[in-house]
Amino acid sequence: MTRELHEPMDEDPSSGEARKTxxxxxxxxxxxxxxxxxxxxxLKLYYGRLFPFDEMHKWLSYGHDGKHPGCDSxxxxxxxxxxxxxxxxxxxxxxxxxxxxxxxxxxxKCPHKIDIGSIYNVDPAKRMAYAHxxxxxxxxxxxxxxxxxxDMTDYDDMRTCCSGADICSKCWPLMTITIKVLDTALRExxxxxxxxxxxxxxxxVHCWVCDSRARRLSNEQRCSVADYFHVYKGNQxxxxxxxxxGAALHPSLSRAYTDVLKPYFEEQILPNxxxxxxxxxxxxILQMIPDDAITSxxxxxxxxxRRSSSSNEEVNLxxxxxxxxxxxxxxxxxxxxxxxxxxxFAHTYPRLDLxxxxxxxxxxxxxxxxxxxxxxxxxxxxxxxxxNFDPSTVPTLSQLxxxxxxxxxxxxxxxxxxxKDWERTSLAKSxxxxxxxxxxxLLRSCKLEIEAHHQGKIQELAGRPTLNW
Amino acid sequence: MDFRVATxxxxxxxxxxxxxxxxxxxxxxxxxxxxxxxxxxSLEEFEQFALDRLRVLKGIEEVRARRKRLEELDTVVIDLWxxxxxxxxxxxLNKKDVVSHFVLRLAYCRTEELRRWFLAMESALFRHRFRxxxxxxxxxxxxxxxxxFKAISVAEFEVLKDKLGQVCRSLNQxxxxxxxxxxxxxxxEVPDLVxxxxxxxxxxxxxxxxxxxxxxxxxxxxxxxxxALVLTNRFVIMKWTSVCAEDEKDRxxxxxxxxxTRYLGADYxxxxxxxxxxxxxxxxxxxxxxxxxxxxLFKKLREDHHLRHGGRQQLGLFLKGIGLKLEDALAFWxxxxxxKIGPDKFDKEYAYNVRHNYGKEGKKTDYTPYSCVxxxxxxxxxxxxxxxxxxxxxxENLRATLGTLRLSxxxxxxxxxxxxxxxxxxxxxxxxxxxxGSPSEGINHPNQYFDQSQKLLQSVKSSEVSAAx
Numbered sequence: 001m002t003r004e005l006h007e008p009m010d011e012d013p014s015s016g017e018a019r020k021t022x023x024x025x026x027x028x029x030x031x032x033x034x035x036x037x038x039x040x041x042x043l044k045l046y047y048g049r050l051f052p053f054d055e056m057h058k059w060l061s062y063g064h065d066g067k068h069p070g071c072d073s074x075x076x077x078x079x080x081x082x083x084x085x086x087x088x089x090x091x092x093x094x095x096x097x098x099x100x101x102x103x104x105x106x107x108x109k110c111p112h113k114i115d116i117g118s119i120y121n122v123d124p125a126k127r128m129a130y131a132h133x134x135x136x137x138x139x140x141x142x143x144x145x146x147x148x149x150x151d152m153t154d155y156d157d158m159r160t161c162c163s164g165a166d167i168c169s170k171c172w173p174l175m176t177i178t179i180k181v182l183d184t185a186l187r188e189x190x191x192x193x194x195x196x197x198x199x200x201x202x203x204x205v206h207c208w209v210c211d212s213r214a215r216r217l218s219n220e221q222r223c224s225v226a227d228y229f230h231v232y233k234g235n236q237x238x239x240x241x242x243x244x245x246g247a248a249l250h251p252s253l254s255r256a257y258t259d260v261l262k263p264y265f266e267e268q269i270l271p272n273x274x275x276x277x278x279x280x281x282x283x284x285i286l287q288m289i290p291d292d293a294i295t296s297x298x299x300x301x302x303x304x305x306r307r308s309s310s311s312n313e314e315v316n317l318x319x320x321x322x323x324x325x326x327x328x329x330x331x332x333x334x335x336x337x338x339x340x341x342x343x344x345f346a347h348t349y350p351r352l353d354l355x356x357x358x359x360x361x362x363x364x365x366x367x368x369x370x371x372x373x374x375x376x377x378x379x380x381x382x383x384x385x386x387x388n389f390d391p392s393t394v395p396t397l398s399q400l401x402x403x404x405x406x407x408x409x410x411x412x413x414x415x416x417x418x419x420k421d422w423e424r425t426s427l428a429k430s431x432x433x434x435x436x437x438x439x440x441x442l443l444r445s446c447k448l449e450i451e452a453h454h455q456g457k458i459q460e461l462a463g464r465p466t467l468n469w
Numbered sequence: 470m471d472f473r474v475a476t477x478x479x480x481x482x483x484x485x486x487x488x489x490x491x492x493x494x495x496x497x498x499x500x501x502x503x504x505x506x507x508x509x510x511s512l513e514e515f516e517q518f519a520l521d522r523l524r525v526l527k528g529i530e531e532v533r534a535r536r537k538r539l540e541e542l543d544t545v546v547i548d549l550w551x552x553x554x555x556x557x558x559x560x561x562l563n564k565k566d567v568v569s570h571f572v573l574r575l576a577y578c579r580t581e582e583l584r585r586w587f588l589a590m591e592s593a594l595f596r597h598r599f600r601x602x603x604x605x606x607x608x609x610x611x612x613x614x615x616x617x618f619k620a621i622s623v624a625e626f627e628v629l630k631d632k633l634g635q636v637c638r639s640l641n642q643x644x645x646x647x648x649x650x651x652x653x654x655x656x657x658e659v660p661d662l663v664x665x666x667x668x669x670x671x672x673x674x675x676x677x678x679x680x681x682x683x684x685x686x687x688x689x690x691x692x693x694x695x696x697a698l699v700l701t702n703r704f705v706i707m708k709w710t711s712v713c714a715e716d717e718k719d720r721x722x723x724x725x726x727x728x729x730t731r732y733l734g735a736d737y738x739x740x741x742x743x744x745x746x747x748x749x750x751x752x753x754x755x756x757x758x759x760x761x762x763x764x765x766l767f768k769k770l771r772e773d774h775h776l777r778h779g780g781r782q783q784l785g786l787f788l789k790g791i792g793l794k795l796e797d798a799l800a801f802w803x804x805x806x807x808x809k810i811g812p813d814k815f816d817k818e819y820a821y822n823v824r825h826n827y828g829k830e831g832k833k834t835d836y837t838p839y840s841c842v843x844x845x846x847x848x849x850x851x852x853x854x855x856x857x858x859x860x861x862x863x864x865e866n867l868r869a870t871l872g873t874l875r876l877s878x879x880x881x882x883x884x885x886x887x888x889x890x891x892x893x894x895x896x897x898x899x900x901x902x903x904x905x906g907s908p909s910e911g912i913n914h915p916n917q918y919f920d921q922s923q924k925l926l927q928s929v930k931s932s933e934v935s936a937a938x
């Protein structure tokens with residue numbers, strides 16, 4: 001209700017200076033022909049030749065674009081799209097009947113950003129026709145994917161490598177952790193199968209859960225799933241970030257802890273973020289421990305040993321070992337032993353933008369959009385290989401156009417037929433992954449569901465008494 | 470006097486969603502409200518019953534914000550029920566219960582916001598009443614709903630035993646034994662248990678211990694009521710206005726319409742027209758009459774020249790409510806934000822949101838300033854300054870912040886005492902009294918805090934004037 005737009009406003013609270021650093025980080029693999037990262041003209045070319053309209057349409061039709069008598073041909077056209085045009089003009093309630101209509105609109109309007117909203121009970125473009133004067137209209141959302149949005153700025157209080165819109169290889173593992181924890185829980189705990197992870201183009205990831213069961217969740221049920229993942233509760237005015245009470249961790253949390261959080265914390269986050277090497281940072285961690293004897297003992301020990309000969313990494317690891325030992329040997333054991341877990345959870349457990357997940361009518365940026373600030377494509381991420389996902393190697397708009405340009409000359413001589421332009425660019429890998437790992441299994445289960453639903457209807461009709469008498 | 474209103478005849482029509490004729494006698498005092506009652510009700514009763522029920526629901530809303538234990542809530546809710554729903558004749562209690570419920574359905578079906586509130590409060594009421602029923606009548610109610618859930622087999626229990634035990638330990642409850650029965654239900658049925666991680670989830674199933682089965686009944690109640698409200702709304706739009714309107718326009722319609730606006734007292738959507746506030750008054754007003762939550766946001770905005778989305782909403786709508794006009798609001802936010810991001814970026818990225826809140830963009834809804842309950846229930850994250858300081862600040866932070874308001878030490882101690890027992894609104898009222906040196910009427914809404922404060926200051930001023938004369 002409160003945030004119908006997916007926060008186009010908070011995209012960039014960072015100063016100009018911060019952005020410059022990010023650009024230099026992201027500019028590494030630029031090429032000669034299309035020097036600028038982003039321009040409306042390139043975007044036109046992108047929508048004209050590279051954007052995977054067919055795949056997007058297939059996905060959002062969920063099998064209803066077929067010839068089966070159980071198909072609902074209005075399904076795709078009841079989906080809301082919104083465009084952010086040049087100069088941040090925001091247009092809501094767009095809808096398209098089919099691929100050609102979608103292609104035309106994308107090419108004519110050349111949106112800098114595309115958001116995907118819910119499926120409504122009627123075509124959103126014609127919503128006014130269904131409004132009954134003043135008051136509440138009949139027009140309402142009926143279905144939407146369950147979505148999650150994770151943004152690196154939500155980790156700013158613990159990131160020591162960069163802040164704001166910047167990301168680097170030292171903080172990106174936080175996103176890897178999020179993908180692993182969430183993906184496993186969504187599959188194992190909630191039984192979902194069709195989950196799409198997408199790079200948001202700059203500093204975060206989006207998750208689309210597309211099972212029909214997920215799409216039909218009520219707002220209240222969405223809230224319950226979001227709250228299931230609401231473990232990190234820190235805010236600007238409170239030091240206590242995570243509270244774990246009880247004699248054991250919930251099985252979902254303990255699985256996340258053992259399989260993901262603990263190893264990533266000790267091997268990557270702790271050393272890479274230098275959480276214990278400077279006083280400023282270790283103070284934050286000591287504040288989370290409810291035992292003054294231990295914290296002052298640690299303080300005394302650490303203040304003296306300012307990284308004499310050992311490397312930064314070793315300092316962090318040694319101090320972590322010392323702290324853990326002190327906590328684990330403590331006589332008030334249970335509560336303090338929880339502190340080790342609380343520290344790890346506070347620094348690694350996913351921090352989700354819960355509002356996005358809680359309401360059906362929240363819009364989320366479409367996969368395969370181009371991020372206007374970085375020029376990078378919002379490509380799908382393989383959750384099984386997310387450790388190897390490197391945001392700095394994600395194709396940029398200019399890179400793709402260069403590839404397209406260069407391949408033209410190569411292809412002339414070869415006899416191999418290429419049906420789509422994107423097959424000749426590095427976007428091919430992403431689109432193929434989207435097709436084979438996400439779309440095909442999804443459409444198979446959609447077909448089965450449509451068939452089952454249809455049979456059910458036939459039987460129901462057959463069982464009904466006829467009106468003849 | 471003979472104002473007879475044959476409720477069901479007029480409201481149900483034939484085959485309407487409120488259709489059906491006679492309340493099924495469940496043999497229990499607790500009704501499932503499956504069918505509208507076919508009883509004659511006087512016009513006074515029609516309104517009085519509904520108002521009494523509203524008092525109960527409103528009371529539930531207040532206590533829910535205080536994080537009480539479930540058992541305590543049971544007592545509070547049942548007391549509320551006994552106090553307001555008493556009838557001179559015990560036999561009429563059922564009638565009053567059912568009639569008041571259906572009248573409020575009519576009043577609260579009209580917008581998403583009203584439906585959500587009504588659904589939440591009615592479900593809470595049902596839940597507490599259900600918990601207080603005898604186990605015999607509980608079982609009867611469950612039979613009425615024909616819940617299809619089966620207990621898991623011994624073999625399945627053995628497989629899951631460890632994990633089920635882990636859940637129990639995480640909640641500090643005794644371990645399950647061979648004869649503890651667990652029911653396997655879709656997770657969608659038990660949102661409360663999912664949200665708090667109180668059950669084991671696996672493959673989309675929730676494993677619900679027998680003691681929690683009551684929640685399933687509440688879940689069913691909620692689902693059915695939710696559907697019924699949407700249907701009632703459609704029915705009201707179609708039939709109320711066309712068929713019933715002529716003969717009911719002057720009788721029922723005004724009562725029903727006023728019921729939905731009475732629930733929170735004023736909701737402050739329409740700013741006080743008598744008051745004319747311009748942005749230059751704000752600094753002064755913030756000092757004298759803003760509640761702590763708004764005072765804090767205002768201060769942070771002045772300091773940082775930026776607020777994240779949640780903060781902009783909470784403060785922006787409040788300012789609208791105290792009478793800041795759209796033009797002034799735009800000027801105010803622009804002036805602040807420009808320090809940091811420049812005026813152009815403000816116009817492009819933030820102005821839309823300000824206009825949106827005043828109902829000038831998008832859906833064109835005039836948004837309502839947030840109430841205390843809503844603010845207390847919000848979940849501020851990293852970098853956020855919104856929320857209720859009494860609820861979301863750590864104690865040290867709150868103490869420091871209260872100090873800046875120049876509260877005396879005993880007053881601060883009294884406020885903190887209220888906070889520790891989770892009486893956030895009482896804490897706010899205590900602060901109000903300490904600041905103004907005058908008792909408050911209780912604080913339910915930041916705008917009400919503001920109005921009370923202004924009223925007091927005005928009367929002080931006018932008495933000074935008359936004293937001077």
